[in-house]
Amino acid sequence: xxxxxxxPHSGSRTSRLFELRTIxxxxxxxxxxxxxxxxxxxxxxxxxNAGEARAxxxxxxxxxxxxxxxxxxxxxxxxxxxxxxAIHGIxxxxxxxxxxxxxxxxxxxxxxxxFMFWISFFLPSLSVTLGWIMCLxxxxxLFNKLATLLPFVEEGPFNIYSFWGIVWAHLGxxxxxxxxxxxxxxxxxxxxSLEEASRVAGAGRMTTVAxxxxxxxxxxxxxxxxxxxxxxxxxxxxxxxxGPPFEFxxxxxxxxxxxxxxxxxxxxxxALATLGLAVILPLIFAQRHLTLRRQYTTLTxxxxxxxxxxxxWRLPVFFAVLTVVLLLTVxxxxxxxxxxxxxxxxxxxxxxPYTLNHWIIVLRDAVFVKGLWNTLVMAVGAGFFSVILFxxxxxxxxxxxxxxxxxxxxxSWLPFAxxxxxxxxxxxxxxxxxxxxxxxxxxxxLLVLATVISxxxxxTQIIKSNMMQLGHELEEASRVTGATWWYTFTRVVLPxxxxxxxxxxxxNFISAARDVASVALIATAETKTLALLQLDFMVEGRTxxxxxxxxxxxxxxxxxxxxxxxxxxxxxxxx
Amino acid sequence: MxxxxxxxxxxxxxxxxxxxxxxxxxxxxxxxxxxxxxxxGCGKSTTLRIVxxxxxxxxxxxxxxxxxxxxxxxxxxxxxxxxxxxxxFQSYAIWPHMTVAENVAYPLKxxxxxxxxxxxxxxxxxxxVDLEAQADRDAPKLSGGxxxxxxxxxxxxxxxxxxxxxxxxxxxxxxLREQMRFELKVLQQRLGLTLIYxxxxxxxxxxxxxxxxxxxxxxVEQIGAPDELYDRPRTEFVRDFLGKTVTxxxxxxxxxxxxxxxxxxxxxxxxxxxAPPGMAVPASGSxxxxxxxxxxxxxxxxxxxxxxxxxxxVETVLYQGDRTECAVxxxxxLITVYGPPEARTMRDRDVGLVLAPExxxxxxx
Numbered sequence: 001x002x003x004x005x006x007x008p009h010s011g012s013r014t015s016r017l018f019e020l021r022t023i024x025x026x027x028x029x030x031x032x033x034x035x036x037x038x039x040x041x042x043x044x045x046x047x048x049n050a051g052e053a054r055a056x057x058x059x060x061x062x063x064x065x066x067x068x069x070x071x072x073x074x075x076x077x078x079x080x081x082x083x084x085x086a087i088h089g090i091x092x093x094x095x096x097x098x099x100x101x102x103x104x105x106x107x108x109x110x111x112x113x114x115f116m117f118w119i120s121f122f123l124p125s126l127s128v129t130l131g132w133i134m135c136l137x138x139x140x141x142l143f144n145k146l147a148t149l150l151p152f153v154e155e156g157p158f159n160i161y162s163f164w165g166i167v168w169a170h171l172g173x174x175x176x177x178x179x180x181x182x183x184x185x186x187x188x189x190x191x192x193s194l195e196e197a198s199r200v201a202g203a204g205r206m207t208t209v210a211x212x213x214x215x216x217x218x219x220x221x222x223x224x225x226x227x228x229x230x231x232x233x234x235x236x237x238x239x240x241x242x243g244p245p246f247e248f249x250x251x252x253x254x255x256x257x258x259x260x261x262x263x264x265x266x267x268x269x270x271a272l273a274t275l276g277l278a279v280i281l282p283l284i285f286a287q288r289h290l291t292l293r294r295q296y297t298t299l300t301x302x303x304x305x306x307x308x309x310x311x312x313w314r315l316p317v318f319f320a321v322l323t324v325v326l327l328l329t330v331x332x333x334x335x336x337x338x339x340x341x342x343x344x345x346x347x348x349x350x351x352x353p354y355t356l357n358h359w360i361i362v363l364r365d366a367v368f369v370k371g372l373w374n375t376l377v378m379a380v381g382a383g384f385f386s387v388i389l390f391x392x393x394x395x396x397x398x399x400x401x402x403x404x405x406x407x408x409x410x411x412s413w414l415p416f417a418x419x420x421x422x423x424x425x426x427x428x429x430x431x432x433x434x435x436x437x438x439x440x441x442x443x444x445x446l447l448v449l450a451t452v453i454s455x456x457x458x459x460t461q462i463i464k465s466n467m468m469q470l471g472h473e474l475e476e477a478s479r480v481t482g483a484t485w486w487y488t489f490t491r492v493v494l495p496x497x498x499x500x501x502x503x504x505x506x507x508n509f510i511s512a513a514r515d516v517a518s519v520a521l522i523a524t525a526e527t528k529t530l531a532l533l534q535l536d537f538m539v540e541g542r543t544x545x546x547x548x549x550x551x552x553x554x555x556x557x558x559x560x561x562x563x564x565x566x567x568x569x570x571x572x573x574x575x
Numbered sequence: 576m577x578x579x580x581x582x583x584x585x586x587x588x589x590x591x592x593x594x595x596x597x598x599x600x601x602x603x604x605x606x607x608x609x610x611x612x613x614x615x616g617c618g619k620s621t622t623l624r625i626v627x628x629x630x631x632x633x634x635x636x637x638x639x640x641x642x643x644x645x646x647x648x649x650x651x652x653x654x655x656x657x658x659x660x661x662x663x664f665q666s667y668a669i670w671p672h673m674t675v676a677e678n679v680a681y682p683l684k685x686x687x688x689x690x691x692x693x694x695x696x697x698x699x700x701x702x703x704v705d706l707e708a709q710a711d712r713d714a715p716k717l718s719g720g721x722x723x724x725x726x727x728x729x730x731x732x733x734x735x736x737x738x739x740x741x742x743x744x745x746x747x748x749x750x751l752r753e754q755m756r757f758e759l760k761v762l763q764q765r766l767g768l769t770l771i772y773x774x775x776x777x778x779x780x781x782x783x784x785x786x787x788x789x790x791x792x793x794x795v796e797q798i799g800a801p802d803e804l805y806d807r808p809r810t811e812f813v814r815d816f817l818g819k820t821v822t823x824x825x826x827x828x829x830x831x832x833x834x835x836x837x838x839x840x841x842x843x844x845x846x847x848x849x850a851p852p853g854m855a856v857p858a859s860g861s862x863x864x865x866x867x868x869x870x871x872x873x874x875x876x877x878x879x880x881x882x883x884x885x886x887x888x889v890e891t892v893l894y895q896g897d898r899t900e901c902a903v904x905x906x907x908x909l910i911t912v913y914g915p916p917e918a919r920t921m922r923d924r925d926v927g928l929v930l931a932p933e934x935x936x937x938x939x940x
Contacts (some may be wrong), residue, residue: 242914473664473665473668476629476664476668477662477670477729478628478670479628480629480655480658480660480683481657482658482659482682482686483682484654487685491681491685493671496670518577
């Protein structure tokens with residue numbers, strides 16, 4: 001029989017099919033480039049703008065000269081680093097000890113304690129900080145008042161508006177909780193036969209810990225420390241509330257104040273932001289390198305045998321851990337709740353100190369209602385849009401062979417390195433400068449974009465790691481039976497991934513609801529969210545209304561997390 | 576081959592400097608069971624996946640019913656969904672978010688068949704694999720063997736022209752594997768299916784196939800019917816991969832036409848060997864190896880005498896219930912033979928070995 005070549009008709013159909021995927025990939029790549037890389041490039045570009053206004057771009061090194069010569073500028077980066085060392089120098093040993101206890105010993109009520117750390121992780125840091133202001137404010141802080149009741153103490157010893165006050169707020173917010181959540185599974189997954197082999201070989205318990213456990217955990221510990229450092233460089237709202245009263249700025253709050261002041265100093269802000277990026281980028285490369293390498297040194301998840309018996313230490317250790325976790329969760333929240341019901345917080349000696357007025361006033365306030373609506377729109381929008389974008393990014397980086405997928409992968413990592421506030425700066429430039437996008441400035445859409453960007457890395461990583469576990473054959477089986485790529489993606493890949501996508505959607509809802517840093521600069525009076533409203537109240541010193549708004553934000557973030565957990569979503573974080 | 580359904584012509588594929596496939600060619604007729612057999616990494620799965628359209632090759636072409644569906648030279652690569660083939664994967668690839676019936680219905684749904692027809696054909700397919708009763712169960716709740724059947728039903732329900740099976744039985748335990756092997760053969764014969772079967776298990780290949788291509792390091796070593804490969808392997812690799820072999824080193828003595836007398840090393844004795852048709856016997860004096868399958872050696876108690884008889888002493892016995900594996904020392908060599916169950920008491924006994932002359936093959940040293 002004569003050879004029948006493939007007809008040109010079916011040949012072109014073939015290439016069109018592949019084009020659909022290519023077109024989609026190109027769109028996703030361009031959108032991601034625009035959302036992530038373009039704002040960052042603009043920041044760097046504007047650091048060379050010596051012009052008076054943003055609109056008149058004149059190349060010049062003026063902003064850099066200013067940023068590098070004025071100690072109040074580069075000094076803020078040093079402040080960031082000092083805080084980082086202090087916070088994590090304290091948090092890491094505590095977290096390692098707690099995680100080991102939770103994972104490897106017979107401590108009572110282990111799951112309950114773990115659950116409370118999980119709660120702590122979801123508490124908005126502004127709310128926790130507010131709670132600690134109630135306790136440690138130099139004038140009305142309750143702990144200070146209690147201390148003055150003691151003999152020989154005339155002035156309250158605590159002051160939250162200080163370097164160590166900021167450190168304390170960070171420890172309470174989530175520096176400890178995050179590490180416990182990351183480390184506990186790592187300790188739990190460590191193959192106990194490694195330890196047992198050492199014990200059988202004749203090494204004592206302490207020798208085993210020093211020679212086997214710690215070296216085996218080292219890669220995980222270093223990765224977590226690096227991650228903590230990166231997060232520390234992104235810290236913003238705690239310092240914005242606690243720093244200015246004693247003239248203390250870190251670089252993100254400095255960038256914020258340079259832009260928030262009149263007239264805004266965009267050039268200097270950009271130069272400082274670029275400097276901050278230069279500090280973070282090496283960290284992110286080190287962190288990526290480590291996490292990638294860790295795949296080969298991962299400790300096997302063999303079931304361990306007996307937990308370590310604490311013996312007589314069982315109860316003392318339990319109460320120590322309980323105290324820590326109560327300080328992280330219940331203590332600050334109780335005082336926030338108390339403040340929301342007091343005429344003037346701390347003044348218990350007023351005749352009838354309690355009132356519902358703050359609640360009534362705030363809940364009736366049009367600004368609050370608008371904020372609530374804005375928060376809901378932003379959180380729902382962010383949850384929805386992020387799932388679509390992240391699942392496509394994850395799919396293209398994990399499941400295709402496009403050359404540019406490495407670029408896509410890299411871009412999806414960038415928001416992890418770039419602090420949310422800086423993205424805010426970049427987005428501000430993008431949407432104020434370009435006539436095409438300017439109409440979108442002042443709309444909720446911009447806030448949705450900002451929060452999507454800020455949760456991009458974590459969300460994409462979660463979807464990616466789940467997609468990697470999803471066998472290729474599930475997709476291939478569909479293709480072979482006659483389904484196109486798109487049919488397969490929508491009928492097989494997405495439905496199987498649905499629990500994970502829901503999880504990512506809920507997590508992004510939560511982080512959007514409490515986000516301050518990425519929206520602080522781009523929200524207008526019309527688009528202010530509850531978290532920003534709370535920030536305003538706190539900065540103005542209006543503690544009681546701040547407490548009311550704070551509780552609503554807690555309900556929207558922690559409450560939703562609890563709800564999702566009750567519905568069976570394994571919500572949390574992975575390393 | 577005018578009748579061939581699938582024709583694979585000189586496929587090649589390389590990853591950097593590594594040649595995953597080199598010049599792989601074969602043709603499969605309608606209703607034939609064709610097996611790609613080889614150790615892991617030999618390229619058999621890659622070949623199957625190229626036929627399915629799941630991977631591409633750097634050279635060569637694939638034809639389906641005379642139509643080119645893949646050609647590296649002409650940049651033709653029909654996507655898998657346009658090839659109308661069925662495939663059963665090693666992991667079964669049962670979609671976990673669907674029931675058994677939904678899994679099987681999927682290929683029909685996407686072809687937009689009427690609902691009633693889908694239901695009917697799904698049930699027919701499930702009846703074929705004896706899973707009618709499980710139709711509405713969640714697919715992940717089935718056992719491995721049942722998932723395997725679902726995968727088979729799903730691959731058959733839309734009546735593809737060719738069914739591709741990638742190590743379909745290797746995740747099952749031994750008993751189930753043998754049972755499924757039997758059922759697969761029955762089904763294939765009943766429906767006249769054309770199968771391309773990939774496996775690393777030689778007994779699976781020998782029992783299921785009409786023809787086998789033995790592959791090694793990206794090349795086809797030999798293609799032929801199972802008995803042809805087993806009895807007349809052309810390379811040492813094929814010989815050793817398909818079953819146990821006893822090899823005895825020696826030197827060609829007197830040559831008489833197509834047969835020659837081989838003097839075994841170490842004074843173990845002489846053997847008369849015949850070269851296969853069309854092959855010449857090596858010249859007298861050349862070093863060779865004589866090979867034979869252990870089951871073609873008979874164990875006897877009687878003393879020496881006659882051609883192709885060697886004598887030795889039983890060194891080790893491994894009793895296996897249905898037979899006894901004996902290691903017999905003959906001169907300098909240790910020869911494995913299968914004795915009857917009763918032979919398990921024969922350690923240290925002197926025995927005679929009778930080697931079937933037609934089963935002896937000659938190999939260069």
